[in-house]
Each structure stands twice: as C-alpha cells, then as structure tokens.
Amino acid sequence: xTDDRIPMTREGYDKLKAELERLxxxxxxxxxxxxxxxxxxxxxxxxxxxxxxxxxxGMLQARVNDLSDRLSRAVIIDPSKMPxxxxxxxxxxxxxxxxxxxxxxxxxxxxxxxNPDKGRILSTSPIGQGLMxxxxxxxxxxxxxxGELRFKVLEISxxxx
Numbered sequence: 001x002t003d004d005r006i007p008m009t010r011e012g013y014d015k016l017k018a019e020l021e022r023l024x025x026x027x028x029x030x031x032x033x034x035x036x037x038x039x040x041x042x043x044x045x046x047x048x049x050x051x052x053x054x055x056x057x058g059m060l061q062a063r064v065n066d067l068s069d070r071l072s073r074a075v076i077i078d079p080s081k082m083p084x085x086x087x088x089x090x091x092x093x094x095x096x097x098x099x100x101x102x103x104x105x106x107x108x109x110x111x112x113x114x115n116p117d118k119g120r121i122l123s124t125s126p127i128g129q130g131l132m133x134x135x136x137x138x139x140x141x142x143x144x145x146x147g148e149l150r151f152k153v154l155e156i157s158x159x160x161x
Contacts, residue, residue: 005075007089007123008110013074015112020067023060031057070111077110079158087131089123092159095131095151098139106131107159120159 079090130142
C-alpha cells in the first residue's frame with residue numbers, strides 16, 4: 001500500500017463509505033452464513049459449495065480491504081475552491097485529440113464518482129494526471145497503455161460534482 005493521498009469530494013467519500021459499511025455488514029454476514037451452511041454438509045475436501053463460498057468470502061474481503069485503504073488515504077477537496085484557469089481536480093476539460101481530430105470532454109473526479117462512459121475519469125488516471133496543471137491552449141502528450149495520446153486543451157470549466 002502506498003502513502004499517496006486520494007482526492008475526492010465529500011459525495012464520493014460518503015458513497016464509498018456507505019458501500020464499505022454495506023459490505024462489512026449485510027454482505028459479510030450473508031457470506032459467513034453460506035460458509036457455515038456449506039461446512040455442515042460434511043467432507044470439506046470435496047465440498048464445492050464450501051469452496052465457492054470461501055472464494056466469494058475472499059473476494060469480498062479483498063474489496064473491503066481496498067475500500068478501507070482508499071478511504072484512509074482520502075483527502076476531501078471542495079472543487080469550488082480549485083483554480084479555474086488550470087486543469088485541476090473537479091475540472092471539466094474539453095480537449096481535441098490531435099491524432100483522431102476529435103473533441104472529447106473529461107470531468108476529473110475522485111473514486112466513487114468515475115463513469116468513463118460519461119467522460120467522468122479519475123483525476124489519478126493517466127489521462128487525468130496528464131491534463132493536471134494544463135491551461136487553455138496548451139498541448140499535452142500522455143502515455144497510456146495503448147500508446148501516446150496528444151491533446152490540445154480547448155476549454156476548462158467546473159465539473160458538476
């Protein structure tokens with residue numbers, strides 16, 4: 001685990017916290033009951049229900065651990081207090097993809113608010129990090145897993161967080 005702080009809005013923080021509480025409460029109790037019921041069926045070495053329930057329990061615990069880690073590193077940011085002339089957390093950025101000659105709009109958000117289909121990307125993502133600190137008119141090259149993207153920043157405004 002890393003010491004990196006994770007920017008998020010109060011809404012995003014509350015959403016993740018509610019999910020964590022639901023997983024720790026309702027979901028963990030249900031899966032614990034499934035494990036206990038499956039254990040009562042006898043020989044654990046050949047008990048598919050038991051092994052499936054234990055695997056589900058492990059995946060649930062991993063999700064709980066991930067959420068706990070992210071919440072512990074959260075820094076609540078009020079997007080209305082961020083600068084308006086540079087790309088920052090909470091910005092809505094219209095860019096031109098210089099290779100595809102297409103315009104795209106991104107909102108830089110925190111965990112719990114991302115929705116790539118609607119252009120809401122994490123401020124900590126490669127594109128989010130590449131756009132941070134840029135001003136209108138600047139060109140930026142961003143390394144992503146599939147290669148390099150080249151954007152020109154056309155407009156910066158406040159996202160609707």
